[in-house]
Amino acid sequence: MLETMAQAMNAKDAVSASLAECFVTIEGNRYNFMQIIDFESNIEKSKTSVPILGKTGKGNKSTGWSGTFSGTAHYNQSIFRDLLYRFKETGEDIYFDIQVTNEDPTSSVGRQTVIHKGCNLDGGVLAKFDADGEYLDEPIEGTFDDFEIPEKFNLLAGM
Secondary structure: OOOOOOOOOOHHHOOOOOOEEEEEEEOOEEEEOOOEEEEEEEEEEEEEEEOOOOOOOOEEEEEEEEEEEEEEEEOOOOHHHHHHHHHHHHOOOOOEEEEEEEEOOOOOOOEEEEEEEEEEEOOOOOOOOOOOOOOOEEEEEEEEOEEEEEEOOOOOOOO
16 A cells, blocks of 8 residues: 655745735825735624524534734825824715735745725824834724735745
8 A cells, every 4th residue: 555645835835924015096096015024804794593403503604704803004104094083174084996916936935915995994093203213103994995916926836
C-alpha cells in the first residue's frame, strides 16, 4: 500500500502583510489612502434558531448579515474629519467606498480586491497631540452595506 504525503503550502505563498493598496471614493473623488497602517473588514451573519419536529436540537438559519471595518491610519488627512463636520453642520451623513487590494508578486496566489460599498464612519478623532510620541495615528471604524470581490486569489497547487 502506497502512502501519499500531504502537500504543504510553500512559504513564498504567504501574502506579505504590507503589500496592499487602499483607495477611498467619496462623492466621486477617489483618494489613494496611503496613510492607512492596518485595515480589517468583517461580516457577521445574523442567524435564527429553527425548531425542527423529530429532532431534539434546533437548527440554525442565516437570515442576514452586517459589515464592519476598522483600521489605524497616520493622523495626516482631513477627509474623514470633513465628513464628520458636514454631519454636525447639516445632518447629512456621507457614505463612501473603500477598495482594498492585496498583491504579493512573490506569491503564486495573485491578487485579491474587495470593494466595500456604502461605508459609514462610526465617529472619529477631531484633534490630537502627544508631546512624548514619535508620530500620530488614529483609529478608523465604521460599517458597510455591500461588497464585491472583483479579483480573487488563485487556488494554491494542492488545494
